[in-house]
Amino acid sequence: MSSESTQGTTTLQDAPVILGHRHLLGLRGWSRPEIAHVLATAREFRDVLSRPIRRVPTLRGVTVVNLFFEASTRTRISFELAEKRLSADTVNFTASGSSVSKGETLKDTARNIEAMKIDVVVIRHASPGAPHFLTRCVDAVVINAGDGAHEHPTQGLLDLLTITDHFPEVRGRRISIIGDITHSRVARSNLYGLTAMGAEVTLCGPPTLIPPGIEGLVESGSVRVTHRLDEALDGCDVAMALRIQLERLGRQLFPSLREYHERFGIRMEHLERYKDLLVMHPGPVNRGVELAGDVVDHERAVILDQVTNGVAVRMAVLFLLSGGTAEA
Numbered sequence: 001m002s003s004e005s006t007q008g009t010t011t012l013q014d015a016p017v018i019l020g021h022r023h024l025l026g027l028r029g030w031s032r033p034e035i036a037h038v039l040a041t042a043r044e045f046r047d048v049l050s051r052p053i054r055r056v057p058t059l060r061g062v063t064v065v066n067l068f069f070e071a072s073t074r075t076r077i078s079f080e081l082a083e084k085r086l087s088a089d090t091v092n093f094t095a096s097g098s099s100v101s102k103g104e105t106l107k108d109t110a111r112n113i114e115a116m117k118i119d120v121v122v123i124r125h126a127s128p129g130a131p132h133f134l135t136r137c138v139d140a141v142v143i144n145a146g147d148g149a150h151e152h153p154t155q156g157l158l159d160l161l162t163i164t165d166h167f168p169e170v171r172g173r174r175i176s177i178i179g180d181i182t183h184s185r186v187a188r189s190n191l192y193g194l195t196a197m198g199a200e201v202t203l204c205g206p207p208t209l210i211p212p213g214i215e216g217l218v219e220s221g222s223v224r225v226t227h228r229l230d231e232a233l234d235g236c237d238v239a240m241a242l243r244i245q246l247e248r249l250g251r252q253l254f255p256s257l258r259e260y261h262e263r264f265g266i267r268m269e270h271l272e273r274y275k276d277l278l279v280m281h282p283g284p285v286n287r288g289v290e291l292a293g294d295v296v297d298h299e300r301a302v303i304l305d306q307v308t309n310g311v312a313v314r315m316a317v318l319f320l321l322s323g324g325t326a327e328a
């Protein structure tokens with residue numbers, strides 16, 4: 001079976017794709033076969049996670065440090081779980097309570113940590129490009145767990161895995177990303193990942209939250225922009241709502257949260273009108289803003305499936321970037 005298969009039966013031994021990347025800094029530049037290989041590997045790890053003993057010795061002897069300079073619930077717990085399930089040794093770092101509060105630079109923090117013989121660094125940072133900078137300071141493999149408004153590649157991969165659970169072939173599927181595109185690293189990683197896999201992407205939100213010319217970020221011509229929610233949902237397979245990032249807005253970019261919900265929030269009336277529509281959200285959700293509360297809890301909202309898939313995807317990324325080629 002080809003490594004491009006999106007079915008769940010591909011084994012690692014059947015998948016000869018070699019990733020052309022030492023680090024995972026973003027999904028920009030990742031090819032369809034590379035992404036499909038990560039997803040196929042994640043499906044195998046998902047099988048591991050459904051066994052009575054959810055642990056494999058795959059990364060025994062590998063040491064991973066989780067450097068979180070910014071708040072996180074899902075990504076951080078999910079990386080920690082993925083590392084434990086793979087039997088890696090893990091160290092957790094948060095900026096508060098560390099020497100960062102005494103003025104230590106990112107470079108010095110990273111080099112001091114690496115001096116303790118670290119193999120992989122997982123980093124979340126408020127500054128776009130912090131993971132790229134880190135690759136120039138340390139020899140360890142670097143995985144971006146979200147850098148400012150730039151990229152969040154493991155979120156893009158887990159979103160793709162969730163989509164392929166419902167639509168095994170992503171090519172030609174219509175995915176709408178709705179909300180604060182300007183400040184969203186999730187939007188960018190999904191834009192690169194989805195278009196690499198052949199999806200048609202619609203970006204929807206108020207003009208103040210969509211950067212002019214964003215369609216040009218990808219060359220495929222498969223991205224369009226609309227400021228009307230109904231245009232984004234009509235004929236759409238998956239609606240991906242994004243969190244309004246009040247902490248990053250800095251100024252008033254739309255009149256009120258209530259008005260935002262009325263114009264761009266997905267409500268029960270949309271699920272009733274678009275009968276097959278799946279709803280995704282990377283979390284954390286502002287209930288009653290991006291999604292009505294009853295939509296969050298609806299069976300066609302696959303938000304918790306996204307979270308579950310995050311562990312398997314992060315296991316796959318850790319495994320493949322640590323040089324893994326064997327069967328899980």
Ligand code: CP
Nearest residue numbers: 072073074075282283
């Ligand atoms: N989706 C996501 O990145 O969530 P956290 O900020 O909780 O990690």
